[in-house]
Amino acid sequence: MPLKLYNTLTRRKEVFESLEPGKVKMYYCGVTVYDYCHLGHARACIIWDIARRYLSWRGYDVRYVQNFTDIDDKILNRAKAEGSTMQEVAERFIQAYFEDMARLNVMEANEYPRATHTLDGIKRLIHDLEQKGYAYPASGDVYYSVRAFPEYGKLSGRKLEDMQAGAGGRTDADPEATKKKDPFDFALWKAAKPGEPSWESPWGAGRPGWHIECSAMVRDRLGDTIDIHAGGSDLIFPHHENEIAQSEPATGRPLSRYWLHNGMVNVGGEKMSKSLGNFTTIRKLLDSGLDPMALRLFILQAHYRKPIDFTDEAIAAVQNSWETLKEGLLFGYKFGEKLGWTDTADPFFGDPAAMRINLESDPVQRFQTSMDDDLNTSGGVAVLFELAKELRKEGNILTHEGKTEADAQTLRQQWQTLVVLAEILGLAAKPVEPESLKLTDSEITALIEQRQIAKQAKNFAESDRIRDQLKAQGIVLVDKPGGVTEWHPG
RNA sequence: GGGCUAGUGGCGAAGUGGUCUAACGCUUCGGUCUGCAAAACCGACAUUCCCCGGUUCAAAUCCGGGCUAGCCCUCCA
Structure with missing residues (x-):
C-alpha cells in the first residue's frame, strides 16, 4: 500500500514519491516570532512533526527544515512598544518556542534558518528575478511583477480577474500602491525607514519583504526542488503562492512536489488568531494542568485538514482519553516484572527505538493503512486505543487476581506495538518515580x-x-x- | 462578489459505491464486583449519515439543485 497525501496544488490525494528514492526534503513554514505560540501553531507543529515521524518510520531519510521569520513589522512594533530591539524580541520568542515544543514532544528540526541569517540568499534571489524580468526597483523598493508569471494563482486556484473584486478596499489604502506597476505586485525588498533595522543591498539599504525569505531559505538549505512544503492553510494565499512565483522563475524548476496544508483551530466557530484576540497560548494551557500528551491527542483525533473547535468540553474529554492510553503505555513498567519479562531493569527498557515488533500484525497493518491515507491520525489513534484497552484489561486482572491467563510474550508484543505506534504519533508516557x-x-x-x-x-x-x-x-x-x-x- | 473545503449519534470524530443494522474516543444509563465506592469488566445508546431530486442491481459514499458552516481573497499555523 502506497502512502497518499493530499496535494493542495492538484487538489487531490496523490501517491507520494520522493524526488530521490529513500530521501525526503521537507520544509515547514514556521512562525513569525513576535509572541508566544498559541494552539493554532501547536496544531501545525504537531501535525508536521507527525508527518515527518511517519515518513521516517516508512523508511525515508527525512531532512526537515523549519524557518523562523525574524524580520517583520509586528516584531518591530513590539520592540518599539517595549523599548527593545527586533533582535531581542525575536530571540526571546524563539527561546519560548523551543520550550513550548519540548513540552509538546515535537522533535527538533534538522535546521532552523532565520531571515536574518539568509540575507545573501535573499539578495541573490531578488537579483536573479530582476535579471530575468520578474522584478523591478522603485525608489528603494523592489517589487515582484505578478503579471510576468502566467502560472500565478495555480496553488490557491484563483485567477487575477477573480481577485480584483475583493481587493478593492486594500489597494486604495496601500501606501506602496503608487510605486507598484500593478496592484497585485508585492514587495521583495523594502527601502529602509529611519530608526528601523536595515541591510545594505544593490537597491540601497532596506529589508526583505515577507515572502522572499522562505524562497531563499528553501533554496539555500534544501535546493531548487523539495518534496514537501507544509504549513497552515491560511498561508496558501498569498504566502505560498508568492513563494512559487519567486522561486520557480528564478530556478526554472518546481519549488515543491507536494504542498500540504493543515486546517485551522477554531474557537466558537471562528478561527483562532492573534488579530482576533481569541487565542490561548500553549504555555497557558499546559500551565493550567492539561497534560501535553492530551493536547496532542486532541489534535490527532481530527483529520489534519479539517477545522477543529477548541472548547472546554473537548479538552476535558481528551484528558480522560489520554488516561486510558497512558495506562496502556505504562503497562510494561507496571506489570512487566510480574509477567516474568527479564529486561525490565535494562536501561533501554521501554525505548521504542530498541523494540522489534511484528510489522505484519493486524494492528500495525491497520495503523499503516490509516496513516497511508493522507495521514489519517484518527484512524491510527483508534488502533492505539484498542491495544491500550486490551492491556488495561489485563493489567486490571493482574492487579486483582495477581495472574492472568494471557500469554506473557503476547502481552509483551502488544505493549511494544502500542509503544512503537504511539511514538510515531509523538505520544509517550514514562512512569513517574x-x-x-x-x-x-x-x-x-x-x-x-x-x-x-x-x-x-x-x-x-x-x-x-x-x-x-x-x-x-x-x-x-x-x-x-x-x-x-x-x-x-x- | 470570487475561490476552496465541509455538513455522520448526547458530544468529538473515522469511513467516500456493496463486508456500514456506520470504527475509535468522551459522556450517559443498566449490570457484575463492593458495606458503599473506586478501578476494571459486560451490555445499551445513529436501521441511519443536512434537505430535495437523479444515476445504479446497490449510495453516508457518485451527479444536479438547495440550505448551513468554516477558511482564503489584508498580517496569520
Missing part, C-alpha cells in the same frame, strides 16, 4: 489494617476516611474478595 509518596510501606499497611478493623466494626465513616486519606497521598486501595485489601500507587 514514586518519590511523591510520603508514606512508607509499613505505614500504609498499618493504615490498611486500621481500616480493616473499622470495616469489621461497620464503622464505614472511619474506613472511608482512611481510604480518602490514602488516596490524597496517591495510594489507591483495591478491595479484593475475602476481605483482602491491596494497594498501588494511583
Whole structure:
C-alpha cells in the first residue's frame, strides 16, 4: 500500500514519491516570532512533526527544515512598544518556542534558518528575478511583477480577474500602491525607514519583504526542488503562492512536489488568531494542568485538514482519553516484572527505538493503512486505543487476581506495538518515580489494617476516611474478595 | 462578489459505491464486583449519515439543485 497525501496544488490525494528514492526534503513554514505560540501553531507543529515521524518510520531519510521569520513589522512594533530591539524580541520568542515544543514532544528540526541569517540568499534571489524580468526597483523598493508569471494563482486556484473584486478596499489604502506597476505586485525588498533595522543591498539599504525569505531559505538549505512544503492553510494565499512565483522563475524548476496544508483551530466557530484576540497560548494551557500528551491527542483525533473547535468540553474529554492510553503505555513498567519479562531493569527498557515488533500484525497493518491515507491520525489513534484497552484489561486482572491467563510474550508484543505506534504519533508516557509518596510501606499497611478493623466494626465513616486519606497521598486501595485489601500507587 | 473545503449519534470524530443494522474516543444509563465506592469488566445508546431530486442491481459514499458552516481573497499555523 502506497502512502497518499493530499496535494493542495492538484487538489487531490496523490501517491507520494520522493524526488530521490529513500530521501525526503521537507520544509515547514514556521512562525513569525513576535509572541508566544498559541494552539493554532501547536496544531501545525504537531501535525508536521507527525508527518515527518511517519515518513521516517516508512523508511525515508527525512531532512526537515523549519524557518523562523525574524524580520517583520509586528516584531518591530513590539520592540518599539517595549523599548527593545527586533533582535531581542525575536530571540526571546524563539527561546519560548523551543520550550513550548519540548513540552509538546515535537522533535527538533534538522535546521532552523532565520531571515536574518539568509540575507545573501535573499539578495541573490531578488537579483536573479530582476535579471530575468520578474522584478523591478522603485525608489528603494523592489517589487515582484505578478503579471510576468502566467502560472500565478495555480496553488490557491484563483485567477487575477477573480481577485480584483475583493481587493478593492486594500489597494486604495496601500501606501506602496503608487510605486507598484500593478496592484497585485508585492514587495521583495523594502527601502529602509529611519530608526528601523536595515541591510545594505544593490537597491540601497532596506529589508526583505515577507515572502522572499522562505524562497531563499528553501533554496539555500534544501535546493531548487523539495518534496514537501507544509504549513497552515491560511498561508496558501498569498504566502505560498508568492513563494512559487519567486522561486520557480528564478530556478526554472518546481519549488515543491507536494504542498500540504493543515486546517485551522477554531474557537466558537471562528478561527483562532492573534488579530482576533481569541487565542490561548500553549504555555497557558499546559500551565493550567492539561497534560501535553492530551493536547496532542486532541489534535490527532481530527483529520489534519479539517477545522477543529477548541472548547472546554473537548479538552476535558481528551484528558480522560489520554488516561486510558497512558495506562496502556505504562503497562510494561507496571506489570512487566510480574509477567516474568527479564529486561525490565535494562536501561533501554521501554525505548521504542530498541523494540522489534511484528510489522505484519493486524494492528500495525491497520495503523499503516490509516496513516497511508493522507495521514489519517484518527484512524491510527483508534488502533492505539484498542491495544491500550486490551492491556488495561489485563493489567486490571493482574492487579486483582495477581495472574492472568494471557500469554506473557503476547502481552509483551502488544505493549511494544502500542509503544512503537504511539511514538510515531509523538505520544509517550514514562512512569513517574514514586518519590511523591510520603508514606512508607509499613505505614500504609498499618493504615490498611486500621481500616480493616473499622470495616469489621461497620464503622464505614472511619474506613472511608482512611481510604480518602490514602488516596490524597496517591495510594489507591483495591478491595479484593475475602476481605483482602491491596494497594498501588494511583 | 470570487475561490476552496465541509455538513455522520448526547458530544468529538473515522469511513467516500456493496463486508456500514456506520470504527475509535468522551459522556450517559443498566449490570457484575463492593458495606458503599473506586478501578476494571459486560451490555445499551445513529436501521441511519443536512434537505430535495437523479444515476445504479446497490449510495453516508457518485451527479444536479438547495440550505448551513468554516477558511482564503489584508498580517496569520
